[in-house]
Amino acid sequence: xxxxxxKITWQTVLLWLVFRLGxxxxxxxxxxLPGNVAGMLLMFAxxxxxxxxxxxIEAASGFLLKHFAFFFIPISVGLMSFGPLVRQSGxxxxxxxxxxxxxxxxxxxxxVQMLQRRREP
Amino acid sequence: xxxxxxxxxxxxxxxxxxxxxxxxLTYRNPLLNPVFLSTVAIIALLQATGLTLEDYRPAKDAMxxxxxxxxxxxxxxxxxxxxxxxxxxxxxxxxxxxxSLTTMAAALVGGRLLHLDDGVLLSLGPKSVTVPIAVxxxxxxxxxxxxxxxxxxxxxxxxxxAGPLLLTLCRVQSPVARGLALGTVxxxxxxxxxxxxxxxxxxxxxVAMAIAAVFTALVAPYYLPLFLR
Numbered sequence: 001x002x003x004x005x006x007k008i009t010w011q012t013v014l015l016w017l018v019f020r021l022g023x024x025x026x027x028x029x030x031x032x033l034p035g036n037v038a039g040m041l042l043m044f045a046x047x048x049x050x051x052x053x054x055x056x057i058e059a060a061s062g063f064l065l066k067h068f069a070f071f072f073i074p075i076s077v078g079l080m081s082f083g084p085l086v087r088q089s090g091x092x093x094x095x096x097x098x099x100x101x102x103x104x105x106x107x108x109x110x111x112v113q114m115l116q117r118r119r120e121p
Numbered sequence: 122x123x124x125x126x127x128x129x130x131x132x133x134x135x136x137x138x139x140x141x142x143x144x145x146l147t148y149r150n151p152l153l154n155p156v157f158l159s160t161v162a163i164i165a166l167l168q169a170t171g172l173t174l175e176d177y178r179p180a181k182d183a184m185x186x187x188x189x190x191x192x193x194x195x196x197x198x199x200x201x202x203x204x205x206x207x208x209x210x211x212x213x214x215x216x217x218x219x220x221s222l223t224t225m226a227a228a229l230v231g232g233r234l235l236h237l238d239d240g241v242l243l244s245l246g247p248k249s250v251t252v253p254i255a256v257x258x259x260x261x262x263x264x265x266x267x268x269x270x271x272x273x274x275x276x277x278x279x280x281x282x283a284g285p286l287l288l289t290l291c292r293v294q295s296p297v298a299r300g301l302a303l304g305t306v307x308x309x310x311x312x313x314x315x316x317x318x319x320x321x322x323x324x325x326x327x328v329a330m331a332i333a334a335v336f337t338a339l340v341a342p343y344y345l346p347l348f349l350r
Contacts, residue, residue: 012187012190015191016187016189018190019192019193022193023189032257032335032339033334033335033338034334035189036188036189036192036193037192037331039189040192040195040196040331041196041331043193046196047196047197047200048203054197054200057194057197058197060190060194061194061197064187064194065194065195065197065198065316065323066316068191068309068312068323069138069142069156069313069316070134070135071184071191071309072156072277072278072309073134073156073159073160074181074185075181075252075274076157076160076274076277076278077160077164077167077181078174078271078274079274080164081271082268085268089235092235092237093272094275094279096228096232096235096237096245097248097272097275097276098279098283099227099231100227100228100249100276101224101249101276101284102283102306103223104224104227104305104306105220105224105280105284105287105302105303105305106288106302107220107223108216108217108219108220108302108329109293109299110298111216111219111220112212112213112295112297112298113293113294115209116209116212116295119208119209
């Protein structure tokens with residue numbers, strides 16, 4: 001338990017370093033990409049090239065991804081400051097967000113599944 | 122006093138998260154979305170006690186500190202699924218691009234039908250991609266950055282609750298397709314739900330989130346104005 005905690009901690013530091021490096025590269029190269037996504041792609045490149053072995057980040061990645069949803073709770077509480085807008089046109093906005101999200105999800109989900117099946121009948 | 126409030130907020134957020142996560146995993150119902158239930162509970166408590174978002178902010182900043190490293194960690198399931206990705210490169214790219222174009226078009230057409238003004242429409246445009254890039258796109262096209270950030274979070278919540286229900290209704294069972302669909306319309310929050318379904322879906326959520334972000338950033342400045350008056 002204690003050794004696992006230590007492992008998760010230093011592996012998280014490693015992930016954090018790659019995250020910062022991603023942010024730095026985006027700034028230096030003027031990419032239109034958020035730093036966290038750049039960090040993810042960078043880590044993927046490190047894994048595929050064999051420079052980073054999967055075991056080196058396995059413990060921390062497993063833990064952070066298991067609780068990925070947690071991070072969006074404090075962020076969502078921020079919606080509180082939009083109370084007046086919600087009272088004024090909340091229903092219209094809710095309808096738009098719902099319909100557009102469902103339309104996009106249906107198009108992606110159905111088309112990908114169709115193309116997948118065509119590849120392996 | 123500040124420290125006490127900070128500690129209480131962290132414990133409250135952790136507590137509601139663990140309780141709602143347990144509920145979700147026990148009943149496996151998308152309507153019991155842990156982020157949605159916890160957010161509602163925390164906002165209700167803040168309102169009831171007369172506390173404001175400013176009081177909650179220090180705890181929020183501390184708790185979201187690890188979101189960056191967690192996003193980097195998505196590279197691992199992606200790596201485990203690299204063969205799937207290679208095999209379905211074309212369906213993945215075209216599926217995410219089509220979903221991104223559809224969700225933007227639907228939002229702007231819907232907004233015009235409901236007589237929202239152009240500023241709100243432009244803020245709605247990039248709502249399906251992750252916050253840092255959505256905010257940049259919004260600035261670039263003439264939207265309001267903080268309004269866009271709110272739409273992004275709201276979309277994340279709505280899409281990650283209603284998305285899985287609709288996908289099941291449309292008989293989309295493939296974990297690859299489900300993960301991609303959720304990541305395309307609901308970025309990190311969709312990915313979080315996909316991760317709760319299974320590892321492959323979670324990995325694809327991360328892939329979709331990355332592709333949708335880059336694709337939307339590239340096309341939005343030309344695509345969104347087509348839907349304005």
